[in-house]
Amino acid sequence: MLIAPSILAADFLHLERDVEIVNRHADLFHLDVMDGSFVPNISFGFPVIEAIARVAEKPMDVHLMIVHPEKYVERFAKVGASMISFHYEAALGDSGRVLDLIHGCGAKAGIVLNPDCPVEKVFPYLKEADYVLLMSVFAGFGGQKFIEDTYGRIRTVKAECLRTGSPAQIEIDGGVSPHNAAQLAEAGADILVAGSAVFRAADPAGVIAAMRGSQRM
Numbered sequence: 001m002l003i004a005p006s007i008l009a010a011d012f013l014h015l016e017r018d019v020e021i022v023n024r025h026a027d028l029f030h031l032d033v034m035d036g037s038f039v040p041n042i043s044f045g046f047p048v049i050e051a052i053a054r055v056a057e058k059p060m061d062v063h064l065m066i067v068h069p070e071k072y073v074e075r076f077a078k079v080g081a082s083m084i085s086f087h088y089e090a091a092l093g094d095s096g097r098v099l100d101l102i103h104g105c106g107a108k109a110g111i112v113l114n115p116d117c118p119v120e121k122v123f124p125y126l127k128e129a130d131y132v133l134l135m136s137v138f139a140g141f142g143g144q145k146f147i148e149d150t151y152g153r154i155r156t157v158k159a160e161c162l163r164t165g166s167p168a169q170i171e172i173d174g175g176v177s178p179h180n181a182a183q184l185a186e187a188g189a190d191i192l193v194a195g196s197a198v199f200r201a202a203d204p205a206g207v208i209a210a211m212r213g214s215q216r217m
Contacts, residue, residue, distance in 0.1 A: 001181070002191045003212045004028035004061050005204075006173070007052065008043055009195030015048075016055070018199055023057040025205040027212070028083070030173070030193045033076075035066040038090055039140030046079060053080035061191075063112065063173070065139050066090065070098050077105035085110030085133045085171075088121050099128045110171065114139055119153050126166035131191065132157055137174030146175025151187045158188030178207060181214040 003026045010018035022029050029052060034043040043065075053060060059082035066072065069086035076084055084102045088111050091098045095111055102109035108130035111122050115135055122132050134153055137144035154170055161168055172184050173193035181192055192211055201207045 001185055001189075001212050001214055002027040003198075003208050004030035004171070004191055004193045005198045005208070006030045006032060006193050006195030007048075008032045009199045011199065015051075018204075019052055019055055021198070021204050021208075023055070025208045026058060026198075028059050028061045028191070029056055030195075031060055031062045031081075033062060033064050033066060034140065038067045038087065039065045041140045046075065049076070049081075050079050056080070059083060061085075061171075061193075063133065063193075064090070065112075070094075070101055073098065073101045073107075074105050077102070077107045081107055083108040083110060083131070085112050085131070087112045087114070087139070088117060089114070095125055096128060099125060112139070113153075115147050115149065115153075119156050122157065123160055126157075126161055126164055126168050129166075129168050131169040131171050133171040133173055133193075135174050136172050136176065144175060146177075146180060151183060154184065154187040154189055176211070178210040178214075181211040185214045 005022050005026050034041045036042040061083040062076050062081040064086045084107045099109045110131040110133050111129050112133040136150040169190035171191035172189045176192045176194040177197035198204045
């Protein structure tokens with residue numbers, strides 16, 4: 001089980017401290033890029049990601065919540081993103097081309113589905129995508145309540161991966177904490193994104209260890 005703390009929930013007045021928490025205790029940096037158009041919020045862009053890249057010792061997992069993701073894939077790869085994901089809806093029916101663009105830049109490619117997007121939409125791309133990011137809240141804001149239907153959605157995608165021989169990993173983002181990590185792992189999740197649960201905890205390292213230790217039954 002890989003744990004990817006979401007920098008969106010970090011303390012930006014003490015960002016170096018929170019980056020070091022990820023370096024020492026977690027597996028990936030999860031970076032939510034929002035444009036205020038595809039989602040009703042704006043997060044951060046290249047200056048922040050470039051600053052993190054200079055000191056990051058773990059791979060950067062960039063989640064694009066933006067329109068026209070294909071326009072920015074190359075630049076995100078150049079600033080150091082090892083993983084780049086985009087929303088199925090934002091690709092406007094051209095997900096295969098965006099996956100190819102990401103792979104062409106040397107990064108792992110992922111497709112993201114919001115909770116109201118049928119998981120079957122990703123099935124045609126399971127052999128091309130390196131991972132599928134299932135949102136367990138609606139993209140755009142941190143701190144939302146976990147949507148319980150997520151477990152069934154994970155199982156459905158996992159079953160299709162097994163049926164087709166796809167090696168795609170399943171990543172979950174939204175409302176993830178030690179309270180549901182074991183159930184997510186049992187359902188088939190491989191990567192857990194956690195923001196508030198990590199950075200607002202008294203013991204972030206302990207929270208990360210608790211979630212990573214969750215094993216599939």
